[in-house]
Structures are given as structure tokens and as C-alpha cells.
Amino acid sequence: MLPNKDDVIKAVTFKTSRSGGKGGQNVNKVSSKVELILxxxxxxxxxxxxxxxxxDKLVHRLDLEGNLHVVSQEDxxxxxNKxxxxxKLIALLKSALHVNKVRKPTKTPKSVIRKRLADKQSVAAKKEFRKRPQAD
Known part of the structure; x- marks a missing residue:
């Protein structure tokens, strides 16, 4: 079950710091970069x-304590940014919790095989008629 936004906000901690990039003097004064830790x-x-x-799925995104870090500094x-x-966290959790359906292997129906072979024969016959007749 995917958590909603309010549950996520209650369970995470936010860290703020100064952001790089655009913003001019504002970047030097305001802590606009936000790091969410779950x-x-x-x-x-x-x-x-x-x-x-x-x-299992987020093994490369988790630190040693099992914390998941998501950072935003675009705005x-x-x-x-918060x-x-x-x-971002909800989208990440949604993709990580998605389980693909198990594919059931099926046999190709005999009617499909017959139709494919008949099509091949008709194409071969069509090309055979395009050839010049051989002189005896």
C-alpha cells in the first residue's frame, strides 16, 4: 500500500542547507536546499x-542505517523544494513497490503456424511468377 503525503511528512525528517546554482546573492543567505530522510x-x-x-530494490540508495535520502535544490x-x-519520494516508493506480473509462457497455436506457412508459400509463388520463363 502506498502511503499518502500526510503520512510521509509525519515519518520523515528534513535537513536544509545552502544551495548552489541560480539565485544570486539569495543563494548565499538562504538555506533553500532540502534533504528528506526516511x-x-x-x-x-x-x-x-x-x-x-x-x-532489495533500493539497496544502492540506502545508507548504512537504512535511511533513504532524497534531495531537491531546483527552486x-x-x-x-520540500x-x-x-x-520524488512517493514516486520512488511507488516504482520500488511495483511488482511485475509473472508471465505465463504459452504455445503458439497451430492455426497461427499454418497461416504463417501459407503466407510464406503465397509470397514464394508470387516471386516465382515474376521470373522469366526458361527456354528449353
Whole structure:
């Protein structure tokens, strides 16, 4: 089950720092870069199976304590960056919790095989008629 925005905000911690990039003098004064930290093991809205799935799929994004870090510094506003980190986190969790359906291998029906072979024969016959007749 995917958590909603309010549950996520209750379970995460935010860290702010000065951002690089555009903003001029504003960059030097305001802490607009936001880092969202979610501890996957302590999050109350995941089941044990979901925790294992997240730890498996996000193994390269988790630190040693099992924290997931999401950073945003695109906007000049700290509030907008906070919103972006929450949206990024929900999208990341959604993609990580998605389980693909198991494909059931099927046999090609005999009618399809027959139709393909008949099509091949008709194309071969058409090309055969295009040839010049041989002189005996």
C-alpha cells in the first residue's frame, strides 16, 4: 500500500542547507536546499514484506542505517523544494513497490503456424511468377 503525503511528512525528517546554482546573492543567505530522510525500517506504513522489497530494490540508495535520502535544490524556495522531495519520494516508493506480473509462457497455436506457412508459400509463388520463363 502506498502511503499518502500526510503520512510521509509525519515519518520523515528534513535537513536544509545552502544551495548552489541560480539565485544570486539569495543563494548565499538562504538555506533553500532540502534533504528528506526516511528510515525504511521505522516507517509505520510499510508491511514487513514491503520493507524487504524496498531494501532489495533500493539497496544502492540506502545508507548504512537504512535511511533513504532524497534531495531537491531546483527552486529558490525552501517550501517548494520540500514539496518536491515529498513528491520524488512517493514516486520512488511507488516504482520500488511495483511488482511485475509473472508471465505465463504459452504455445503458439497451430492455426497461427499454418497461416504463417501459407503466407510464406503465397509470397514464394508470387516471386516465382515474376521470373522469366526458361527456354528449353
Amino acid at each position: 528510515n525504511v525500517n521505522d516507517a509505520p506504513f510499510f508491511t514487513d514484506a514491503e520493507r524487504l522489497l524496498l531494501q 529558490r524556495s525552501q517550501l517548494m 514539496e518536491r522531495t515529498v513528491v
